[in-house]
Amino acid sequence: MANYYNVNPRFYVSVDCIIFGFDKGSLKLLLLKRDFEPAKGQWSLMGGFVQKGESVDDAAKRVLAELTGLKDVYMEQVGTFGDLHRDPGERVISVAYYALININEYDRALVQQHNAYWAEMTEIPPLIFDHPQMVERARTMLKRKASSEPVGFNLLPKLFTLSQLQSLYEAIYGGPLDKRNFRKRIADMNYIEKTNLIDKMGSKRGAALYQFNEEAYRKSPNFKI
Amino acid sequence: MANYYNVNPRFYVSVDCIIFGFDKGSLKLLLLKRDFEPAKGQWSLMGGFVQKGESVDDAAKRVLAELTGLKDVYMEQVGTFGDLHRDPGERVISVAYYALININEYDRALVQQHNAYWAEMTEIPPLIFDHPQMVERARTMLKRKASSEPVGFNLLPKLFTLSQLQSLYEAIYGGPLDKRNFRKRIADMNYIEKTNLIDKMGSKRGAALYQFNEEAYRKSPNFKI
DNA sequence: TCAAAAGTGTTAATAGTACACCCATGA
């Protein structure tokens, strides 16, 4: 019994974060550019090692906060990547998470310190290790999740126009949506509330600003886009 | 650089298998009953520790084979469970997988040696640690997966009747399906091929036996039940 | 005055759901 555990090997366990943002009609990923050797100039996801006193989920939250300064962020586990030589330096088992953040709210100084940049989802540079697979899987999961649960709002400001919301979903799905059908669906969700505020930035005419009411959603959780 | 890795702690990493089977109209789970202290008489999933020379996926395959003798089994990663005290004995990070096996083909002697039994999905005994959450998540994933991809056939013999197929889906979804609508949908999938063999076991009249043609499926992968 | 985004309904096509009876056979 004493050596039920300790006959077994132990491994470094890391977390990697696929950090999604949305700005000006397109989905973006926050990536780190290594400015040191080896692999200088290569891109990677933000990652870090799981420490003794923290759960794996908490490690992901900590690593996200180290880069962005953000807490209480929407995150989902993407999966665990455990191939033998996925990290050529050492055996490391990595658990990937994706995060949806409001691109206006992160700590710019921290991001700069880490030499991180927003890349367009449609033009992702080559990434190290198995990070491309992590991103691909996260993207697939986000598509599915965003279609059946109201998680997209995490990528928008608290107040948003319907055009912004539609272009967000177009970016997530990677294709155009019909404006009238889209707005009809939104109208059926009474937890997406029209405020009496008007956005004058996006157009001359001005567009009504909406907000997501989470409490109202919980009362009638019908979501399908 | 030399201690980029080794300033970090290392962890035991295990895999746990949610092994689904299907027999006589109901979904079943293969569970281990501990016949030794502590926690004697308690039930758990089949698990094992990841070893040095194997990927995490390979560890899951190995652990499944240790219990059932089966290789080349359909498996999906369910997720990683990394809470601090999920295993009260030691810090262990566990990656859960579900497996779909044909309940007629496993190695009964091996299963007996491990003190393992098939439990009805509808009457799962209390399980140790976070195994109930693993099972719940696997079940949710199986439902979704089985509705959009032809994975259910892994739970059936190569030849099966439409009644068997329907009762499998009823077990997965946990509710009845309309016979005529079900058979209409199957008829649209020309990769589910009627053979000219008749099953006389399930009924006096006899029912046509069908088979899943994987190659034909890849040519027109339309599946929706 | 015009460019640019906001806003607004109807119709057709498709997919999904509900439903009941006859058939073949072995016991």
Place this chain on the structure above:
DNA sequence: TCATGGGTGTACTATTAACACTTTTGA
């Protein structure tokens, strides 16, 4: 002969998809 599971089609409902013009206003 009868109990048991096998096999079949149609009508209705709900959902989804296609589609074009008017409004407002700042430049």
